[in-house]
Amino acid sequence: MSNRSEKMLKTLPPFIRKSTVIQEILNAEAVEFDECADEIEDLKLQDSIETATWSLPIWEKEYNTTPAADQPIEQRRAIVSSKMRGYGKFSGKLLKDVAEAYVNGLVDVSFNAPTSTFTIRFISALGIPPNIDDLKRTVDDIVPAHLLVSYNYRYLMLSEVEAMTLQQIENTTIDKLAWG
16 A cells, blocks of 8 residues: 555545455555656656656747757756847846856956957867857847957866866866867
8 A cells, every 4th residue: 555545545434445456446546646746746847847758849939949959968958048038138148157157167257348249268178169159149249240259178288187076187187178
């Protein structure tokens, strides 16, 4: 007997609880209630872009994005999340929020007034982020035409590599290194 059917059984008068027919009915109902509870929990997960799975195509349609056929779900979520953040009056903060949604990490955004250039510097992500082209497309959509954007990627420096263990070095790909 499941936990749910036991709880249901306790709500009945004692003389009915002994009936095997009633117990079997409650067991069958408990299975259905458990399945409904699981469906409700899954539905709640679809309300957030961070946890959406089967509702992701709905989110993508709502925010007018078309993912590549082989694009990982995390990158697809990042695109939608970035589009969600990318509405409103343009600012450095908006650009930072959009970029952080793509890289799932920290970025720094600075503005050089004489050249009218925003620089997005990746702080926590090493190398070129795998979905950089998607980020660039979204940034192009939100940045006014008279402003420029440059990207500054972070790589491991020799001093950082020297501080790593052999295991860490073996697990690091060459594209994360400054000379890679």
